[in-house]
Amino acid sequence: MLDDSLKAQLQAYLQRVVQPFEIVASLNEQPSSRELEQLLQTIAGLSDKITLRTDGDDARKPSFSLRRADSQQSLRFAAIPLGHEFTSLVLALLWTGGHPPKVEPEVIEQIKALDGDYRFEVYMSLSCHNCPDVVQALSLMAVLNPRVQTVVVDGALFQEEVESRQIMAVPAVYLNGEMFGAGRMALEEIVAKLDTGAAEREAAKLNAKDAFDVLVVGGGPAGSAAAVYAARKGINTGVAVERMGGQVNDTMSIENYISVLETDGPKFAAALEAQVRHYGVDVMTQQRAVELVPAEEPGGLVGVRMENGALLRSRSVILSTGARWRNVNVPGEQEYKNKGVAYCPHCDGPLFKGKRVAVIGGGNSGVEAAIDLAGLVSHVTLIEFSDQLKADAVLVTKLNSLPNVTIHVNAQTTEITGDGSKVNGLRFKERVSGTEQLIELEGVFVQIGLVPNTEWLKGTLELSRFGEIVVDAKGQTSVPGVFAAGDCTGVPYKQIVIAAGEGAKAALSAFDYLIRTPLAEERRMAAEVVAA
The missing domain is CATH 3.50.50.60 (FAD/NAD(P)-binding domain)
Known part of the structure; x- marks a missing residue:
């Protein structure tokens, strides 16, 4: 099932396991059970800290749970997690074995502090590139908090269960038997929905931030390129974004980005985020912008208000909010969304x-x-x-x-x-x-096709009849100090490489604006000197 190269890679990863644990499989006579057992035997054979048992009695067969002796962890896969979910399996093994996750410490503490009993069921498909984020988030929550139970279900493997619940889109997440959410969700987003005080705390934290030199709204190819180019100028740069990578995350195959022969959307998005963070950019995720507040005077601060009420301030702003799938807008579309x-x-x-x-x-x-x-x-x-x-x-x-x-x-x-x-x-x-x-x-x-994410800007700056932000050759909008780039603008040809180039251009233009535009306070002081 796993070729020699993949086995060697997996064995290298499993060397990071520091705490022994069991894999407990629930099997029957179906071919899928034999396939799962073969996979689990291979895994157990690659680490002396992993023991396989096949006497599980879970109703879903085939399935397996990961159990550590010193933990009440409840994490089960009703799946043969290969394809896009193989990484999810590897991470679940490492986390169960005591390897620390690459997650901000404050998020880990937030998960551990969740007060309640949460029984999650996440339905996925092995070909879904949106599913691993959700699977990995809920798996980690089950590892960190014994009051969180997570079952990962392959919809194709348990077709009758999917049909009985009328699940027609993945990932689909149920919490304590009720629908919790559908589609891609980041770990922070899931935790925020459970932690009712999170939004207020996050807003207070954002309000306390000093003004940026450049604030980028959006983190797709345009926003990421803008952030990198701005940060390399040595100026204070921030990115406010719902999810890094934007719509690139939903792209299955990328074969036309120059110098990258072939990749997929999630990998490309992860690389964008890694490069942005490498330059020390202040990345603020799970943030939806709802209002642009133009500067009151030349050289003043531009404000961007977030959905949670926070107001971020910056000497210049680059809008790179991208676009989303266009609806066909006929009767039945909204009624049966995710139901066919x-x-x-x-x-x-x-x-x-x-x-x-x-x-x-x-x-x-x-x-x-x-x-x-x-x-x-x-x-x-x-x-x-x-x-x-x-x-x-x-x-x-x-x-x-x-x-x-x-x-x-x-x-x-x-x-x-x-x-x-x-x-x-x-x-x-x-x-x-x-x-x-x-x-x-x-x-x-x-x-x-696509529709630009610009509804929140109506009445603030100039938009085309298609809702796209109108920009000049340098990416400048109709509002001083505010620039735009990527699929949210009227620049033709919605391509990743074009968006990235436009983002770089907007950042260079913003820097040029900053060095040529004195701060409002400096302007007033200069005027007072002249008057004296």
Whole structure:
């Protein structure tokens, strides 16, 4: 199951285990149980501090728990955690074995201090690149706090359980039997939802910060590049961001970033964050900006208010808030979101194995999604509004070669239908004839482009009719001292490499602004000297 190279790497990691623990497996006669047992035997054979037992009696089979003799830890995997979750397994083994996590000490103390009994179940798929963050966060919480119980469930392995709970998107997290959250969530975000006083404490901490020279709002490729270029100038730089990497985290494969032959979104996002932190940038995560407060006078401080009420101040601001998936905005989309309506084929595709799905959108993203899904589902229907597919020719050729794909161009989606609990169809109108058709299916994947995250800026600075921030050749917005870069601006071609270049340019422009614009106080003192 693990090749020799992977075994050697795993053995090297397991040398960091300092406290003995048991792996207790619950198995049956299914092939999946034999596969899991083989994996666990391999792991146990690589460390003299790990013992394998196969006499577990958990109802979910196959599954296994990690147990340390001196701990009441409750962490179970109802899964064969390979694919994207292999790293989650390795980290769970290390943490259980006493290896310290790479987490801020204050977050660790916050987890240990959680007062309550928390029974988490997180449903994931092995092909989901959003799931590991959630799995690892909840696994660590179970290791650190005995009152936190975590079960990681592979939705494809326990299909009946997924269907009974009508889970149609991963990661899906249940707390004490009730839905807690869906989609990517960082450790800090999960802890903050449980610790009701966290937002107030965080706001007080942010309010106490001195003013920055450059404050970057957003941490995708544009924001990260801006932060690195600003910090390298030796000036006080901060980044306020919901999650480092931004939408890059949701990108499965990156093959066109110059000098990087091939990588995936989460790895690229992690590299961005590592480089930003390397230069000592003050990174403030889990922060959503809600208001821009322009400076009251030339050389004054610009304010950015956060959702928790905190106000960050800076001599200059770079907006790099990126964009998000565009909604198709038809009846049924919001009602059945995560109940058949999905936006990430890599994450949620395995949940629709053997079923019928539609993809809305004929650009590169839509056609790539249809190609990927065709290998999993029974049939894919692609709906494109224009009279032809807009994807690259090589992708269109591949799509046309697939026997279980139907393509409708000149087609306008008018409704996503359902039975009240999940999707059961899609209605579209043929734009030439006006005829309406209803397709029976179980899933709809929306892939129709992006919308900029700029609603909070309306009325403060100039936006285009598409909601994009209007910038000049240097990245300057209509507000003095405020610059913008990346997918939130009107700069054409939404590409990672372009966003990174625009972020660097905005930082250089902000630095040029700083050295040419005296502080308001200095300006007043100079005026007083002249008057005297």
